[in-house]
Amino acid sequence: xxxxxxxxxxxxxxxxxxxxxxxxxxxxxxxxxxxxxxxxxxxxxxxxxxxxxxxxxxxxxxxxxxxxxxxxxxxxxxxxxxxxxxxxxxxxxxxxxxxxxxxxxxxxxxxxxxxxxxxxxxxxxxxxxxxxxxxxxxxxxxxxxxxxxxxxxxxxxxxxxxxxxxxxxxxxxxxxxxxxxxxxxxxxxxxxxxxxxxxxxxxxxxxxxxxxxxxxxxxxxxxxxxxxxxxxxxxxxxxxxxxxxxxxxxxxxxxxxxxxxxxxxxxxxxxxxxxxxxxxxxxxxxxxxxxxxxxxxxxxxxxxxxxxxxx
Amino acid sequence: xxxxxxxxxxxxxxxxxxxxxxxxxxxxxxxxxxxxxxxxxxxxxxxxxxxxxxxxxxxxxxxxxxxxxxxxxxxxxxxxxxxxxxxxxxxxxxxxxxxxxxxxxxxxxxxxxxxxxxxxxxxxxxxxxxxxxxxxxxxxxxxxxxxxxxxxxxxxxxxxxxxxxxxxxxxxxxxxxxxxxxxxxxxxxxxxxxxxxxxxxxxxxxxxxxxxxxxxxxxxxxxxxxxxxxxxxxxxxxxxxxxxxxxxxxxxxxxxxxxxxxxxxxxxxxxxxxxxxxxxxxxxxxxxxxxxxxxxxxxxxxxxxxxxxxx
Numbered sequence: 001x002x003x004x005x006x007x008x009x010x011x012x013x014x015x016x017x018x019x020x021x022x023x024x025x026x027x028x029x030x031x032x033x034x035x036x037x038x039x040x041x042x043x044x045x046x047x048x049x050x051x052x053x054x055x056x057x058x059x060x061x062x063x064x065x066x067x068x069x070x071x072x073x074x075x076x077x078x079x080x081x082x083x084x085x086x087x088x089x090x091x092x093x094x095x096x097x098x099x100x101x102x103x104x105x106x107x108x109x110x111x112x113x114x115x116x117x118x119x120x121x122x123x124x125x126x127x128x129x130x131x132x133x134x135x136x137x138x139x140x141x142x143x144x145x146x147x148x149x150x151x152x153x154x155x156x157x158x159x160x161x162x163x164x165x166x167x168x169x170x171x172x173x174x175x176x177x178x179x180x181x182x183x184x185x186x187x188x189x190x191x192x193x194x195x196x197x198x199x200x201x202x203x204x205x206x207x208x209x210x211x212x213x214x215x216x217x218x219x220x221x222x223x224x225x226x227x228x229x230x231x232x233x234x235x236x237x238x239x240x241x242x243x244x245x246x247x248x249x250x251x252x253x254x255x256x257x258x259x260x261x262x263x264x265x266x267x268x269x270x271x272x273x274x275x276x277x278x279x280x281x282x283x284x285x286x287x288x289x290x291x292x293x294x295x296x297x298x299x300x301x302x303x304x305x306x307x308x309x310x311x
Numbered sequence: 312x313x314x315x316x317x318x319x320x321x322x323x324x325x326x327x328x329x330x331x332x333x334x335x336x337x338x339x340x341x342x343x344x345x346x347x348x349x350x351x352x353x354x355x356x357x358x359x360x361x362x363x364x365x366x367x368x369x370x371x372x373x374x375x376x377x378x379x380x381x382x383x384x385x386x387x388x389x390x391x392x393x394x395x396x397x398x399x400x401x402x403x404x405x406x407x408x409x410x411x412x413x414x415x416x417x418x419x420x421x422x423x424x425x426x427x428x429x430x431x432x433x434x435x436x437x438x439x440x441x442x443x444x445x446x447x448x449x450x451x452x453x454x455x456x457x458x459x460x461x462x463x464x465x466x467x468x469x470x471x472x473x474x475x476x477x478x479x480x481x482x483x484x485x486x487x488x489x490x491x492x493x494x495x496x497x498x499x500x501x502x503x504x505x506x507x508x509x510x511x512x513x514x515x516x517x518x519x520x521x522x523x524x525x526x527x528x529x530x531x532x533x534x535x536x537x538x539x540x541x542x543x544x545x546x547x548x549x550x551x552x553x554x555x556x557x558x559x560x561x562x563x564x565x566x567x568x569x570x571x572x573x574x575x576x577x578x579x580x581x582x583x584x585x586x587x588x589x590x591x592x593x594x595x596x597x598x599x600x601x602x603x604x605x606x607x608x609x610x611x612x613x614x615x616x617x618x619x620x621x622x
Contacts, residue, residue: 090497091497186401187520187540187542188520188538189539189540207521209499210522211521211522211533213535221614222522222533222612222613224524224531224533227498227524228500229498229501230501258616262615299615300530301531301532302532302615303532303572304572304610304613
């Protein structure tokens with residue numbers, strides 16, 4: 001059995017206020033790193049590097065601790081925790097309007113890896129400024145598999161740093177619109193090839209409810225999204241996806257093609273959990289039995305020789 | 312080996328004039344039934360029921376005949392062949408603007424099955440008025456597997472007939488927007504369930520470059536679209552898809568779950584061929600070696616235990 005390697009994640013921990021057509025919620029646990037941690041911790045030990053203000057609720061810290069997440073790298077600074085306010089007019093990410101972003105202590109954040117994090121082999125650079133993502137890489141010198149996410153803002157404002165980053169990671173996760181914008185290629189295969197040309201061995205293009213595509217070398221894997229009858233809040237789906245992906249890789253102990261493909265399906269599982277409730281509630285409430293049952297459903301969705309198993 | 316059953320198709324045969332950002336084409340062979348016939352004829356004998364005017368070019372008739380398509384049911388009426396004029400602002404179906412539709416002899420079309428078509432076991436009702444689709448069903452009394460397509464126009468103007476139709480077919484093919492509009496359900500799984508409630512045993516929801524979903528009972532199959540570096544003309548993709556789907560079913564000689572799933576992949580193959588050139592050119596020029604090679608690529612795209620085979 002392969003060693004389960006701890007996963008280092010750097011990203012935002014936030015307090016989210018989210019309105020949807022049906023329901024609203026205020027100052028709940030959010031931020032890419034929160035969704036990632038709670039997802040990945042189902043599979044492997046997780047080490048968190050982030051910052052919160054002195055107002056960060058103890059209950060959120062307790063939740064993360066209760067999942068075994070190492071909070072040694074969670075800085076607590078004088079000031080307010082990063083707050084994010086958004087409204088969804090529908091049930092899709094495209095329906096999102098960001099009402100306000102209050103950076104608080106995040107404005108001056110520089111990631112610092114505690115000594116005991118520095119041997120981390122698996123690293124996830126969640127969506128923060130590319131310059132900060134690069135700062136992590138200079139500290140995580142033993143990393144064997146580095147994955148990163150990004151967002152439209154950095155394509156618009158920090159393109160050179162993003163290009164430097166893509167030359168140093170093993171896996172890039174982006175959504176379809178970002179991939180098209182970044183590369184100027186209208187079709188995803190061409191866009192993915194252009195990103196692979198920077199050096200990563202894998203590019204994952206996330207398409208929300210249309211599933212995701214994993215591009216490696218000259219091969220493509222098509223991972224379905226779990227069909228859901230409803231979505232409560234799409235926030236954090238991509239970060240939970242990344243958590244399931246890296247978690248699965250840690251558990252598998254390898255990044256061969258087959259492991260990457262299975263990991264993308266686990267990513268899809270965690271994404272499906274994230275959107276079924278506000279904040280991290282559904283992810284934090286899930287057990288590996290939930291995860292494996294959804295994984296089996298995804299496998300059935302791409303099986304040509306159905307087992308007769310019904311879901 | 313199962314008997315390869317002839318496939319009966321009823322639909323439009325047209326002369327298309329299509330503009331795309333890169334290139335244009337004028338009065339080329341088009342219409343849902345043309346794309347369907349040429350796709351399905353790669354797998355099985357095809358029987359066409361349609362109408363053209365006296366101006367229908369002999370070369371188009373010869374092309375269809377050269378593929379062994381039975382033209383006994385192709386009516387030739389005094390007047391002009393159905394003409395369709397469209398412009399694409401981009402490379403996707405969503406970018407389409409229909410500039411003009413000249414029904415010509417299609418305006419008075421009523422499908423009549425030649426005597427020797429009446430034993431047809433496999434029937435495809437391409438996108439025409441639901442009333443006409445129902446007229447076919449009253450003549451194809453030995454049909455064992457009936458599939459139908461439709462379009463937004465009939466959702467807007469002929470909903471009751473469409474509902475009658477859905478109660479009498481075994482398989483409904485729709486695109487995602489049509490399924491959402493028809494059912495009022497925002498999410499495809501709920502929309503598909505609502506359509507299955509009319510009685511069909513299968514619903515296929517086409518999502519263009521995002522692939523398609525096959526819903527049967529309480530199971531779902533996710534078929535990828537073949538990643539293409541470019542699309543020349545998206546016209547006819549759905550009709551070619553249907554041709555590959557029914558063709559594969561005829562060749563398999565069964566409609567069990569596994570056969571349906573493989574058939575959807577063959578649909579995806581023919582859709583990918585259709586969009587790579589104007590009119591039916593790429594489909595008509597394809598051989599089964601092209602088809603099987605693309606099918607293998609799709610299978611690899613959903614395989615968790617990669618064969619090491621590269622494409």
